[in-house]
Amino acid sequence: MKSKIFPLVLLMAAGVAQAAELRLRGPDDYPFTGTPGTDHPGFFVEATEAILASHGEQTDYKMVPWNAMIAGGESGLYDCLLGIHTSEAPDLNFTSEAWTVMSPHLFVRTEDPLKYEDLSSFQSRRVGVIKGSRMEAALEPLKKFKPGQLKAISDNAGMDELVRQLRFGEIDVIASPQREMLNYIKTHDLGKLFRDAGAFTKPVPLYVACSNKRNGPELVEWLNQGRMELMRSGKWRELKKKYDVE
Known part of the structure; x- marks a missing residue:
């Protein structure tokens, strides 16, 4: 009996590991990031989730205060931070291009x-x-x-x-x-x-930044490539129009 249960436990554990959700966080800063579970969760949220879904990844997006988002990203608590400038957490892995600007x-x-x-x-x-x-x-x-x-x-x-x-x-x-x-x-x-x-200051370019603790570089590469694919399909323009972002 034990020999049958042990492999089953391993299979269940592997299934849990595969189903782990990527933790996305952003501040309450609509239209860039907004309320999860709505038709308008934010420009960064929709674009990021669409790209990661194309790689079979499930995501867990929540809003957190800006300072808590930075601290959680730097500690590795969160996988990716949405709508962040390079100066705010310079040790993280950033997308190669800013996705929009905030004034x-x-x-x-x-x-x-x-x-x-x-x-x-x-x-x-x-x-x-x-x-x-x-x-x-x-x-x-x-x-x-x-x-x-x-x-x-x-x-x-x-x-x-x-x-x-x-x-x-x-x-x-x-x-x-x-x-x-x-x-x-x-x-x-x-x-x-x-x-x-x-x-009262110049516009701030906003990026997606991913953890430097685990698979951050791979996620950023997916986001860089996915952004280009969204642009080619016209989805990028649709999202910018939907949220009225530059």
Whole structure:
């Protein structure tokens, strides 16, 4: 009996190993990465999952705060990070080309005359960001320049709370990826209340980065080749149009 059970156990273990899902993670940064299990999980999510599926790989995509995503990627906890710049985790394996760009912008109430010129624009402004986000990291100089002017809102409260505080004057400015905020304004019909006050830094190229602990180089090679295949088939253009990304 034991000789029959032992091979069966081995076969079951092999089946579990083969069925292991690749752990994909991205921040709550729609349209680049968004809510899993929806019709619009994000540009990076759809493109990456389509490429990996062509290699027979199953994926497990979840949203995590930006800083947690970076830490998990560097430690090998996650297989691939979606929508990341090379400077944010330089030890990982990155796709050879950026898949799109993200523009950090400032948003204010429509009656506010603010136009960003440099950090001095914020001398008397309370700026809201999502805690643990790349926007908070990007505005680290502001924290040093004017301590107390940068207000980080818990990721659990998210954009809803930032918008509420801006609307009622508890903060003066929201720093957000332009596409994310414009989508929020459009979805919630807030075009008459808020406006874009301009970019506060240059556009940031975004890539997919995979682990340096296991099969990261192979996954990146698949992603590089798969991107070209999606472009040849027209699927790449369809996804960019669907999510309105550059």
